[in-house]
Ligand SMILES: NC(=O)C1=CN([C@@H]2O[C@H](COP(=O)(O)OP(=O)(O)OC[C@H]3O[C@@H](n4cnc5c(N)ncnc54)[C@H](OP(=O)(O)O)[C@@H]3O)[C@@H](O)[C@H]2O)C=CC1
Protein backbone atom coordinates (compact mmCIF):
# COMPACT_ATOMS: atom_id res chain seq x y z
CA UNK A 1 0.00 0.00 0.00
CA UNK A 2 1.36 3.42 -0.91
CA UNK A 3 1.12 4.94 2.52
CA UNK A 4 3.76 5.99 5.01
CA UNK A 5 7.07 4.62 3.95
CA UNK A 6 10.46 5.33 5.37
CA UNK A 7 11.47 6.14 1.81
CA UNK A 8 13.31 9.41 1.58
CA UNK A 9 13.39 9.64 -2.18
CA UNK A 10 9.71 10.40 -1.83
CA UNK A 11 10.58 13.61 -0.07
CA UNK A 12 11.21 15.26 -3.37
CA UNK A 13 7.58 14.68 -4.19
CA UNK A 14 6.39 16.48 -1.10
CA UNK A 15 8.76 19.36 -1.58
CA UNK A 16 7.75 19.55 -5.23
CA UNK A 17 4.10 19.57 -4.27
CA UNK A 18 4.72 22.41 -1.84
CA UNK A 19 6.21 24.44 -4.63
CA UNK A 20 3.70 23.35 -7.20
CA UNK A 21 1.68 26.14 -8.80
CA UNK A 22 -1.47 24.04 -8.31
CA UNK A 23 -1.19 24.43 -4.55
CA UNK A 24 -2.26 28.00 -4.72
CA UNK A 25 -3.01 29.48 -1.36
CA UNK A 26 -2.10 32.40 0.80
CA UNK A 27 0.90 30.76 2.43
CA UNK A 28 2.69 28.05 0.50
CA UNK A 29 6.06 28.63 2.05
CA UNK A 30 7.50 29.70 5.35
CA UNK A 31 9.98 32.34 6.22
CA UNK A 32 13.22 30.41 6.61
CA UNK A 33 15.08 33.33 8.14
CA UNK A 34 12.95 33.72 11.25
CA UNK A 35 13.10 31.15 14.07
CA UNK A 36 9.91 29.20 14.74
CA UNK A 37 8.88 27.76 18.07
CA UNK A 38 6.27 25.03 18.30
CA UNK A 39 4.59 24.74 21.70
CA UNK A 40 2.68 21.57 22.59
CA UNK A 41 0.16 22.03 25.40
CA UNK A 42 -0.80 18.67 26.88
CA UNK A 43 2.65 17.32 25.99
CA UNK A 44 2.28 14.47 28.49
CA UNK A 45 -0.94 13.19 26.90
CA UNK A 46 -1.93 10.49 24.46
CA UNK A 47 -2.41 12.66 21.38
CA UNK A 48 0.94 14.35 21.91
CA UNK A 49 2.89 11.16 22.24
CA UNK A 50 1.06 9.18 19.55
CA UNK A 51 0.57 11.88 16.93
CA UNK A 52 2.09 15.30 17.55
CA UNK A 53 5.66 14.47 18.56
CA UNK A 54 5.94 11.72 15.90
CA UNK A 55 4.64 14.14 13.25
CA UNK A 56 7.10 16.83 14.30
CA UNK A 57 9.91 14.30 14.18
CA UNK A 58 8.95 13.11 10.67
CA UNK A 59 8.75 16.67 9.40
CA UNK A 60 12.12 17.43 10.98
CA UNK A 61 13.64 14.19 9.68
CA UNK A 62 12.49 15.05 6.17
CA UNK A 63 13.87 18.60 6.37
CA UNK A 64 10.43 20.05 5.81
CA UNK A 65 10.44 22.49 8.71
CA UNK A 66 11.95 25.97 8.61
CA UNK A 67 15.34 26.21 10.23
CA UNK A 68 15.63 26.81 13.07
CA UNK A 69 12.45 25.38 14.57
CA UNK A 70 12.44 24.46 18.24
CA UNK A 71 9.84 22.60 20.26
CA UNK A 72 8.59 23.13 23.77
CA UNK A 73 6.19 20.83 25.62
CA UNK A 74 3.96 22.10 28.43
CA UNK A 75 1.80 20.08 30.81
CA UNK A 76 1.06 19.69 34.52
CA UNK A 77 3.08 16.45 34.93
CA UNK A 78 6.58 16.86 36.12
CA UNK A 79 8.49 15.40 33.17
CA UNK A 80 11.85 15.89 31.55
CA UNK A 81 12.65 15.91 27.86
CA UNK A 82 14.26 12.49 28.39
CA UNK A 83 11.14 10.96 29.91
CA UNK A 84 9.03 12.50 27.12
CA UNK A 85 11.40 11.04 24.57
CA UNK A 86 11.00 7.62 26.16
CA UNK A 87 7.18 7.85 26.14
CA UNK A 88 7.14 8.81 22.48
CA UNK A 89 9.65 6.26 21.23
CA UNK A 90 7.18 3.46 20.36
CA UNK A 91 5.39 5.80 17.93
CA UNK A 92 8.36 7.56 16.29
CA UNK A 93 9.33 4.86 13.72
CA UNK A 94 13.02 5.67 13.95
CA UNK A 95 15.28 3.72 11.64
CA UNK A 96 18.79 2.84 12.71
CA UNK A 97 20.44 5.14 10.16
CA UNK A 98 18.32 8.05 11.48
CA UNK A 99 19.59 7.84 15.04
CA UNK A 100 21.89 10.86 14.81
CA UNK A 101 19.16 13.05 13.38
CA UNK A 102 16.73 11.73 15.97
CA UNK A 103 19.05 12.87 18.77
CA UNK A 104 19.36 16.26 17.03
CA UNK A 105 15.56 16.53 17.02
CA UNK A 106 15.29 15.95 20.76
CA UNK A 107 18.15 18.38 21.41
CA UNK A 108 15.81 21.05 20.00
CA UNK A 109 13.17 20.21 22.61
CA UNK A 110 12.42 21.69 26.00
CA UNK A 111 9.69 20.91 28.51
CA UNK A 112 8.03 23.17 31.07
CA UNK A 113 5.74 21.89 33.76
CA UNK A 114 2.92 24.11 34.98
CA UNK A 115 -0.78 24.44 35.68
CA UNK A 116 -3.32 25.45 33.06
CA UNK A 117 -5.01 27.95 35.34
CA UNK A 118 -3.14 30.89 36.84
CA UNK A 119 -0.32 32.87 35.29
CA UNK A 120 2.81 31.41 36.90
CA UNK A 121 3.30 28.39 34.61
CA UNK A 122 2.75 30.50 31.51
CA UNK A 123 5.24 33.11 32.67
CA UNK A 124 7.81 30.35 33.12
CA UNK A 125 6.90 29.03 29.69
CA UNK A 126 7.32 32.42 28.09
CA UNK A 127 10.72 32.84 29.72
CA UNK A 128 11.71 29.44 28.33
CA UNK A 129 10.50 30.40 24.85
CA UNK A 130 12.47 33.65 24.93
CA UNK A 131 15.54 31.72 26.00
CA UNK A 132 15.10 29.27 23.12
CA UNK A 133 14.66 32.14 20.68
CA UNK A 134 17.63 34.12 22.12
CA UNK A 135 15.19 37.01 22.49
CA UNK A 136 15.12 37.32 18.69
CA UNK A 137 12.10 37.82 16.50
CA UNK A 138 10.32 34.44 16.28
CA UNK A 139 7.08 32.96 15.02
CA UNK A 140 5.13 30.82 17.45
CA UNK A 141 2.71 27.95 16.92
CA UNK A 142 0.65 26.76 19.88
CA UNK A 143 -0.87 23.28 19.64
CA UNK A 144 -3.70 22.61 22.11
CA UNK A 145 -3.64 18.84 22.63
CA UNK A 146 -5.89 19.34 25.64
CA UNK A 147 -9.34 18.46 26.96
CA UNK A 148 -11.95 21.15 26.17
CA UNK A 149 -12.40 21.84 29.89
CA UNK A 150 -9.13 23.84 29.93
CA UNK A 151 -9.31 25.43 26.43
CA UNK A 152 -10.57 28.77 27.70
CA UNK A 153 -8.04 29.43 30.44
CA UNK A 154 -5.14 28.20 28.32
CA UNK A 155 -6.02 30.44 25.38
CA UNK A 156 -6.42 33.46 27.68
CA UNK A 157 -2.99 32.75 29.17
CA UNK A 158 -1.43 32.30 25.75
CA UNK A 159 -2.86 35.61 24.63
CA UNK A 160 -1.86 37.51 27.77
CA UNK A 161 1.54 35.97 28.40
CA UNK A 162 2.99 33.83 25.63
CA UNK A 163 2.45 35.64 22.33
CA UNK A 164 5.45 36.40 20.19
CA UNK A 165 5.82 40.15 20.13
CA UNK A 166 7.54 40.55 16.76
CA UNK A 167 6.66 37.36 14.85
CA UNK A 168 3.29 35.83 14.00
CA UNK A 169 1.29 33.56 16.32
CA UNK A 170 -0.93 30.65 15.26
CA UNK A 171 -3.08 28.42 17.46
CA UNK A 172 -4.02 24.85 16.51
CA UNK A 173 -7.16 23.49 18.14
CA UNK A 174 -8.37 19.91 18.26
CA UNK A 175 -12.00 18.85 18.32
CA UNK A 176 -14.39 18.72 20.09
CA UNK A 177 -15.30 22.27 19.13
CA UNK A 178 -18.18 22.31 21.59
CA UNK A 179 -21.03 19.79 22.09
CA UNK A 180 -23.81 21.67 20.33
CA UNK A 181 -24.57 24.98 18.62
CA UNK A 182 -24.61 27.05 21.82
CA UNK A 183 -21.42 25.67 23.39
CA UNK A 184 -19.60 25.82 20.07
CA UNK A 185 -20.68 29.42 19.54
CA UNK A 186 -19.51 30.30 23.05
CA UNK A 187 -16.10 28.79 22.26
CA UNK A 188 -15.95 30.58 18.91
CA UNK A 189 -16.84 33.89 20.57
CA UNK A 190 -14.22 33.32 23.23
CA UNK A 191 -11.54 32.58 20.63
CA UNK A 192 -12.63 35.46 18.40
CA UNK A 193 -12.16 37.86 21.31
CA UNK A 194 -8.55 36.69 21.63
CA UNK A 195 -7.37 35.87 18.10
CA UNK A 196 -8.08 36.74 14.50
CA UNK A 197 -9.67 33.97 12.45
CA UNK A 198 -6.48 33.74 10.38
CA UNK A 199 -4.56 32.79 13.53
CA UNK A 200 -6.90 29.89 14.32
CA UNK A 201 -6.35 26.43 12.85
CA UNK A 202 -9.20 24.06 13.78
CA UNK A 203 -8.03 20.58 12.91
CA UNK A 204 -10.27 17.98 11.32
CA UNK A 205 -7.64 15.40 10.45
CA UNK A 206 -9.84 13.90 7.70
CA UNK A 207 -9.09 17.07 5.72
CA UNK A 208 -5.44 15.96 5.71
CA UNK A 209 -6.14 12.58 4.10
CA UNK A 210 -4.97 12.00 0.54
CA UNK A 211 -8.31 11.06 -0.99
CA UNK A 212 -10.22 13.77 0.86
CA UNK A 213 -7.78 16.34 -0.49
CA UNK A 214 -8.20 14.70 -3.89
CA UNK A 215 -11.96 15.35 -4.00
CA UNK A 216 -11.53 18.85 -5.40
CA UNK A 217 -9.28 17.63 -8.20
CA UNK A 218 -11.51 14.69 -9.05
CA UNK A 219 -14.52 16.95 -9.28
CA UNK A 220 -13.17 20.10 -10.86
CA UNK A 221 -10.30 18.70 -12.92
CA UNK A 222 -12.39 16.21 -14.93
CA UNK A 223 -14.97 17.39 -17.43
CA UNK A 224 -16.53 13.96 -17.61
CA UNK A 225 -17.30 14.04 -13.91
CA UNK A 226 -18.11 17.70 -13.48
CA UNK A 227 -20.86 17.55 -16.09
CA UNK A 228 -22.59 14.54 -14.50
CA UNK A 229 -22.18 15.67 -10.90
CA UNK A 230 -25.82 16.63 -10.30
CA UNK A 231 -29.40 15.50 -9.64
CA UNK A 232 -29.96 14.76 -13.33
CA UNK A 233 -27.44 11.89 -13.15
CA UNK A 234 -26.76 10.92 -9.56
CA UNK A 235 -29.24 8.83 -7.58
CA UNK A 236 -27.62 8.94 -4.14
CA UNK A 237 -24.35 9.49 -2.32
CA UNK A 238 -23.20 7.22 0.51
CA UNK A 239 -20.35 8.31 2.78
CA UNK A 240 -19.12 5.65 5.20
CA UNK A 241 -16.78 5.42 8.18
CA UNK A 242 -16.31 2.05 9.89
CA UNK A 243 -14.00 0.90 12.65
CA UNK A 244 -13.54 -2.71 13.72
CA UNK A 245 -12.96 -2.00 17.41
CA UNK A 246 -15.00 -0.72 20.33
CA UNK A 247 -14.11 1.52 23.23
CA UNK A 248 -11.36 -0.85 24.46
CA UNK A 249 -12.15 0.01 28.07
CA UNK A 250 -11.86 3.77 27.48
CA UNK A 251 -15.50 4.61 26.89
CA UNK A 252 -15.62 7.52 29.34
CA UNK A 253 -14.75 10.21 26.78
CA UNK A 254 -16.77 8.60 24.01
CA UNK A 255 -19.87 8.29 26.18
CA UNK A 256 -20.00 12.04 26.63
CA UNK A 257 -20.01 12.60 22.88
CA UNK A 258 -21.22 9.56 20.91
CA UNK A 259 -20.58 8.72 17.28
CA UNK A 260 -22.56 11.63 15.81
CA UNK A 261 -20.33 14.22 17.49
CA UNK A 262 -17.22 12.06 17.22
CA UNK A 263 -17.32 11.36 13.48
CA UNK A 264 -20.50 12.34 11.63
CA UNK A 265 -20.78 16.04 12.49
CA UNK A 266 -17.15 16.66 11.57
CA UNK A 267 -15.29 14.12 9.39
CA UNK A 268 -18.27 12.92 7.35
CA UNK A 269 -19.85 16.33 6.99
CA UNK A 270 -16.53 17.79 5.81
CA UNK A 271 -16.34 15.08 3.15
CA UNK A 272 -19.94 15.78 2.18
CA UNK A 273 -19.27 19.47 1.76
CA UNK A 274 -16.33 18.78 -0.57
CA UNK A 275 -18.45 16.34 -2.59
CA UNK A 276 -21.44 18.67 -2.84
CA UNK A 277 -20.11 22.25 -2.94
CA UNK A 278 -20.11 24.38 -6.07
CA UNK A 279 -16.83 25.11 -7.84
CA UNK A 280 -14.95 27.77 -5.88
CA UNK A 281 -13.77 30.91 -7.65
CA UNK A 282 -10.17 29.83 -7.04
CA UNK A 283 -8.17 27.49 -4.83
CA UNK A 284 -7.71 30.23 -2.27
CA UNK A 285 -8.65 28.80 1.16
CA UNK A 286 -11.37 31.37 1.71
CA UNK A 287 -12.93 30.80 -1.71
CA UNK A 288 -13.11 27.09 -0.94
CA UNK A 289 -14.47 27.61 2.53
CA UNK A 290 -17.04 30.09 1.24
CA UNK A 291 -18.41 27.36 -1.04
CA UNK A 292 -18.40 24.80 1.75
CA UNK A 293 -20.40 27.15 3.96
CA UNK A 294 -22.84 27.84 1.13
CA UNK A 295 -23.66 24.19 0.59
CA UNK A 296 -23.92 23.55 4.33
CA UNK A 297 -26.43 26.38 4.53
CA UNK A 298 -28.59 24.55 1.98
CA UNK A 299 -28.77 21.42 4.13
CA UNK A 300 -31.95 20.86 6.07
CA UNK A 301 -31.71 20.16 9.80
CA UNK A 302 -31.52 16.41 10.39
CA UNK A 303 -34.57 14.72 11.89
CA UNK A 304 -35.03 11.43 13.70
CA UNK A 305 -37.12 9.89 10.92
CA UNK A 306 -34.06 10.13 8.67
CA UNK A 307 -31.77 8.35 11.11
CA UNK A 308 -30.83 4.93 12.37
CA UNK A 309 -29.01 4.78 15.69
CA UNK A 310 -27.17 1.75 17.00
CA UNK A 311 -25.20 0.57 20.00
CA UNK A 312 -23.03 -2.56 19.99
CA UNK A 313 -23.42 -5.67 22.09
CA UNK A 314 -20.53 -7.96 22.94
CA UNK A 315 -20.00 -11.03 20.80
CA UNK A 316 -19.76 -14.09 23.09
CA UNK A 317 -17.69 -15.81 20.37
CA UNK A 318 -15.31 -12.86 20.11
CA UNK A 319 -11.59 -13.62 20.31
CA UNK A 320 -10.59 -10.50 22.25
CA UNK A 321 -11.86 -8.90 25.46
CA UNK A 322 -12.92 -5.86 23.44
CA UNK A 323 -15.01 -8.05 21.12
CA UNK A 324 -16.75 -9.85 23.97
CA UNK A 325 -17.55 -6.63 25.80
CA UNK A 326 -20.68 -4.76 24.85
CA UNK A 327 -20.61 -0.96 24.92
CA UNK A 328 -22.49 -0.61 28.22
CA UNK A 329 -20.35 -3.37 29.78
CA UNK A 330 -17.31 -1.10 29.49
CA UNK A 331 -16.67 -0.17 33.15
CA UNK A 332 -16.28 3.52 32.19
CA UNK A 333 -19.76 3.62 30.59
CA UNK A 334 -23.00 3.70 32.58
CA UNK A 335 -25.21 0.59 32.32
CA UNK A 336 -28.15 2.49 30.92
CA UNK A 337 -26.20 4.65 28.48
CA UNK A 338 -28.16 5.41 25.29
CA UNK A 339 -25.11 6.86 23.50
CA UNK A 340 -25.06 5.73 19.88
CA UNK A 341 -21.94 3.92 18.68
CA UNK A 342 -23.46 3.67 15.19
CA UNK A 343 -25.42 6.27 13.26
CA UNK A 344 -26.86 6.65 9.81
CA UNK A 345 -28.33 9.98 8.78
CA UNK A 346 -29.85 11.07 5.47
CA UNK A 347 -29.12 14.68 4.64
CA UNK A 348 -31.05 16.67 2.07
CA UNK A 349 -29.49 19.50 0.18
CA UNK A 350 -32.02 22.01 -0.90
CA UNK A 351 -30.36 23.56 -3.95
CA UNK A 352 -30.57 23.40 -7.72
CA UNK A 353 -27.80 20.82 -8.09
CA UNK A 354 -28.86 18.35 -5.40
CA UNK A 355 -32.60 18.68 -4.70
CA UNK A 356 -33.92 15.12 -4.25
CA UNK A 357 -30.52 13.39 -4.02
CA UNK A 358 -30.09 11.75 -0.61
CA UNK A 359 -26.68 12.13 1.00
CA UNK A 360 -26.41 9.19 3.37
CA UNK A 361 -23.79 9.45 6.13
CA UNK A 362 -23.00 6.23 8.04
CA UNK A 363 -20.47 5.70 10.80
CA UNK A 364 -19.88 3.15 13.48
CA UNK A 365 -17.54 1.50 15.93
CA UNK A 366 -17.14 -2.23 16.57
CA UNK A 367 -18.11 -3.13 13.00
CA UNK A 368 -16.81 -5.79 10.62
CA UNK A 369 -13.98 -3.80 9.04
CA UNK A 370 -12.00 -0.58 8.91
CA UNK A 371 -13.12 1.56 6.02
CA UNK A 372 -13.79 5.13 4.97
CA UNK A 373 -15.22 5.72 1.52
CA UNK A 374 -17.56 7.74 -0.67
CA UNK A 375 -19.94 6.03 -3.11
CA UNK A 376 -21.50 8.16 -5.81
CA UNK A 377 -24.29 6.04 -7.26
CA UNK A 378 -25.55 7.03 -10.69
CA UNK A 379 -29.16 6.60 -11.79
CA UNK A 380 -30.43 3.58 -13.72
CA UNK A 381 -29.92 3.81 -17.49
CA UNK A 382 -33.19 5.07 -18.99
CA UNK A 383 -34.69 3.15 -21.94
CA UNK A 384 -33.16 -0.20 -21.01
CA UNK A 385 -32.47 -2.57 -23.95
CA UNK A 386 -30.64 -5.23 -21.90
CA UNK A 387 -33.66 -6.85 -20.27
CA UNK A 388 -32.98 -5.36 -16.87
CA UNK A 389 -29.45 -6.70 -16.54
CA UNK A 390 -27.63 -3.38 -16.36
CA UNK A 391 -26.44 -2.32 -12.93
CA UNK A 392 -25.93 1.25 -11.83
CA UNK A 393 -22.62 3.00 -12.40
CA UNK A 394 -20.92 3.70 -9.11
CA UNK A 395 -17.87 5.82 -8.46
CA UNK A 396 -16.10 4.69 -5.30
CA UNK A 397 -13.53 6.92 -3.65
CA UNK A 398 -11.81 4.87 -1.01
CA UNK A 399 -10.18 7.05 1.62
CA UNK A 400 -8.80 4.14 3.66
CA UNK A 401 -7.39 1.61 3.85
CA UNK A 402 -5.66 1.36 0.48
CA UNK A 403 -6.43 4.62 -1.31
CA UNK A 404 -8.33 3.94 -4.53
CA UNK A 405 -10.79 5.36 -6.95
CA UNK A 406 -12.81 2.93 -9.02
CA UNK A 407 -15.73 3.35 -11.31
CA UNK A 408 -18.12 0.45 -11.70
CA UNK A 409 -19.50 0.15 -15.20
CA UNK A 410 -21.11 -2.31 -17.59
CA UNK A 411 -19.23 -3.99 -20.42
CA UNK A 412 -19.85 -6.75 -22.94
CA UNK A 413 -18.51 -10.03 -21.58
CA UNK A 414 -15.41 -10.77 -23.63
CA UNK A 415 -15.66 -13.53 -26.27
CA UNK A 416 -18.38 -15.01 -28.47
CA UNK A 417 -21.27 -13.75 -26.46
CA UNK A 418 -23.46 -10.70 -26.27
CA UNK A 419 -23.93 -10.99 -22.53
CA UNK A 420 -23.12 -8.00 -20.43
CA UNK A 421 -21.31 -7.84 -17.10
CA UNK A 422 -20.17 -5.48 -14.39
CA UNK A 423 -16.57 -4.37 -14.40
CA UNK A 424 -14.53 -1.41 -13.23
CA UNK A 425 -12.10 1.29 -14.23
CA UNK A 426 -9.64 0.97 -11.44
CA UNK A 427 -7.19 3.51 -10.07
CA UNK A 428 -5.56 1.72 -7.16
CA UNK A 429 -2.85 3.91 -5.71
CA UNK A 430 -0.76 0.95 -4.65
CA UNK A 431 -0.40 0.01 -8.32
CA UNK A 432 -0.49 3.33 -10.13
CA UNK A 433 1.64 5.29 -7.66
CA UNK A 434 3.89 2.54 -6.38
CA UNK A 435 6.76 4.80 -5.38
CA UNK A 436 4.73 7.67 -4.04
CA UNK A 437 4.98 8.75 -0.46
CA UNK A 438 1.61 9.59 1.04
CA UNK A 439 2.23 11.60 4.20
CA UNK A 440 0.11 11.11 7.26
CA UNK A 441 -2.78 13.57 7.62
CA UNK A 442 -1.14 15.30 10.58
CA UNK A 443 2.08 15.81 8.63
CA UNK A 444 0.26 17.68 5.90
CA UNK A 445 -1.82 19.71 8.31
CA UNK A 446 0.97 20.78 10.66
CA UNK A 447 3.07 21.77 7.68
CA UNK A 448 0.13 23.83 6.41
CA UNK A 449 0.17 25.74 9.69
CA UNK A 450 3.84 26.61 9.23
CA UNK A 451 3.00 27.72 5.69
CA UNK A 452 -0.05 29.72 6.75
CA UNK A 453 -2.50 27.80 4.57
CA UNK A 454 -5.96 27.43 6.11
CA UNK A 455 -7.36 25.53 3.12
CA UNK A 456 -7.66 22.28 5.07
CA UNK A 457 -8.87 23.76 8.35
CA UNK A 458 -12.38 24.44 9.58
CA UNK A 459 -13.59 28.04 9.62
CA UNK A 460 -15.94 29.24 12.37
CA UNK A 461 -18.91 29.69 10.02
CA UNK A 462 -18.53 26.10 8.73
CA UNK A 463 -18.66 24.96 12.30
CA UNK A 464 -21.76 27.02 13.01
CA UNK A 465 -23.60 25.42 10.08
CA UNK A 466 -22.44 21.92 11.06
CA UNK A 467 -23.89 22.35 14.54
CA UNK A 468 -27.10 23.85 13.15
CA UNK A 469 -27.70 20.63 11.22
CA UNK A 470 -27.03 18.24 14.11
CA UNK A 471 -27.93 20.06 17.35
CA UNK A 472 -31.72 19.43 17.31
CA UNK A 473 -31.29 15.68 16.85
CA UNK A 474 -28.54 15.48 19.48
CA UNK A 475 -30.75 17.29 21.98
CA UNK A 476 -33.73 15.12 21.12
CA UNK A 477 -31.73 11.90 21.63
CA UNK A 478 -30.63 13.16 25.05
CA UNK A 479 -33.96 14.67 26.11
CA UNK A 480 -36.14 11.75 25.06
CA UNK A 481 -33.48 9.17 25.90
CA UNK A 482 -33.95 7.56 22.49
CA UNK A 483 -32.78 3.94 22.66
CA UNK A 484 -30.41 2.90 19.90
CA UNK A 485 -30.96 -0.43 18.12
CA UNK A 486 -28.46 -3.02 19.30
CA UNK A 487 -26.06 -4.74 16.89
CA UNK A 488 -23.39 -7.32 17.47
CA UNK A 489 -19.72 -6.41 17.73
CA UNK A 490 -18.05 -7.31 14.43
CA UNK A 491 -21.26 -7.12 12.37
CA UNK A 492 -22.20 -4.59 9.65
CA UNK A 493 -24.40 -2.70 12.10
CA UNK A 494 -28.20 -2.65 12.41
CA UNK A 495 -30.17 -4.16 9.50
CA UNK A 496 -32.41 -1.11 9.60
CA UNK A 497 -29.51 0.89 8.16
CA UNK A 498 -29.49 -1.16 4.92
CA UNK A 499 -33.23 -0.67 4.70
CA UNK A 500 -32.85 3.09 5.05
CA UNK A 501 -30.19 3.11 2.32
CA UNK A 502 -32.58 1.26 0.02
CA UNK A 503 -35.41 3.65 0.82
CA UNK A 504 -33.11 6.49 -0.11
CA UNK A 505 -32.29 5.31 -3.59
CA UNK A 506 -29.04 3.51 -2.82
CA UNK A 507 -29.25 0.14 -4.57
CA UNK A 508 -27.05 -2.73 -3.45
CA UNK A 509 -27.25 -5.67 -5.84
CA UNK A 510 -24.60 -7.91 -4.30
CA UNK A 511 -23.68 -9.03 -7.81
CA UNK A 512 -20.44 -7.07 -8.30
CA UNK A 513 -17.32 -9.24 -8.23
CA UNK A 514 -13.92 -7.70 -8.15
CA UNK A 515 -11.19 -9.65 -9.88
CA UNK A 516 -8.51 -7.12 -9.03
CA UNK A 517 -4.92 -7.82 -7.99
CA UNK A 518 -4.55 -10.28 -5.14
CA UNK A 519 -1.86 -8.07 -3.64
CA UNK A 520 -4.35 -5.26 -3.22
CA UNK A 521 -6.95 -7.35 -1.40
CA UNK A 522 -4.32 -8.96 0.77
CA UNK A 523 -3.42 -5.55 2.07
CA UNK A 524 -6.94 -4.39 2.81
N1 LIG B 1 -8.96 -0.57 -6.62
C1 LIG B 1 -9.32 -1.43 -5.72
O1 LIG B 1 -8.61 -1.67 -4.76
C2 LIG B 1 -10.64 -2.05 -5.88
C3 LIG B 1 -11.09 -2.85 -4.88
N2 LIG B 1 -12.29 -3.43 -4.98
C4 LIG B 1 -12.70 -4.28 -3.86
O2 LIG B 1 -13.67 -5.18 -4.27
C5 LIG B 1 -14.56 -5.42 -3.21
C6 LIG B 1 -16.00 -5.23 -3.66
O3 LIG B 1 -16.16 -3.89 -4.14
P1 LIG B 1 -17.37 -3.02 -3.64
O4 LIG B 1 -17.42 -1.76 -4.38
O5 LIG B 1 -17.28 -2.91 -2.19
O6 LIG B 1 -18.56 -3.98 -4.09
P2 LIG B 1 -20.09 -4.09 -3.77
O7 LIG B 1 -20.88 -3.18 -4.60
O8 LIG B 1 -20.42 -5.53 -3.82
O9 LIG B 1 -20.24 -3.57 -2.32
C7 LIG B 1 -19.84 -4.39 -1.33
C8 LIG B 1 -20.18 -3.65 -0.10
O10 LIG B 1 -21.59 -3.51 -0.03
C9 LIG B 1 -22.00 -3.51 1.28
N3 LIG B 1 -23.05 -4.48 1.52
C10 LIG B 1 -22.96 -5.75 1.83
N4 LIG B 1 -24.20 -6.26 2.03
C11 LIG B 1 -25.07 -5.29 1.82
C12 LIG B 1 -26.46 -5.20 1.87
N5 LIG B 1 -27.24 -6.23 2.18
N6 LIG B 1 -27.05 -4.02 1.57
C13 LIG B 1 -26.30 -2.97 1.27
N7 LIG B 1 -24.94 -3.00 1.24
C14 LIG B 1 -24.35 -4.15 1.50
C15 LIG B 1 -20.79 -3.86 2.09
O11 LIG B 1 -20.27 -2.68 2.61
P3 LIG B 1 -20.86 -2.03 3.92
O12 LIG B 1 -20.75 -3.00 5.01
O13 LIG B 1 -19.96 -0.86 4.08
O14 LIG B 1 -22.27 -1.65 3.64
C16 LIG B 1 -19.81 -4.39 1.11
O15 LIG B 1 -18.50 -4.12 1.47
C17 LIG B 1 -14.22 -4.48 -2.09
O16 LIG B 1 -13.44 -5.16 -1.14
C18 LIG B 1 -13.38 -3.44 -2.80
O17 LIG B 1 -12.47 -2.85 -1.95
C19 LIG B 1 -13.08 -3.22 -6.05
C20 LIG B 1 -12.66 -2.43 -7.08
C21 LIG B 1 -11.39 -1.79 -7.08
Ligand SMILES: O=C1O[C@H](COP(=O)(O)O)[C@@H](O)[C@H](O)[C@H]1O
Nearest residue numbers: 205206243262263267372400441
Ligand atom coordinates in the same frame (compact mmCIF):
# COMPACT_ATOMS: atom_id res chain seq x y z
O1 LIG C 1 -11.47 11.75 15.16
C1 LIG C 1 -11.55 10.55 15.30
O2 LIG C 1 -11.04 9.73 14.34
C2 LIG C 1 -10.62 8.43 14.68
C3 LIG C 1 -10.41 7.69 13.37
O3 LIG C 1 -9.37 8.30 12.66
P1 LIG C 1 -8.62 7.49 11.50
O4 LIG C 1 -7.71 8.48 10.92
O5 LIG C 1 -7.93 6.35 12.18
O6 LIG C 1 -9.67 7.00 10.58
C4 LIG C 1 -11.64 7.72 15.56
O7 LIG C 1 -11.12 6.49 16.00
C5 LIG C 1 -11.96 8.58 16.77
O8 LIG C 1 -12.99 7.98 17.52
C6 LIG C 1 -12.39 9.95 16.34
O9 LIG C 1 -12.47 10.80 17.48
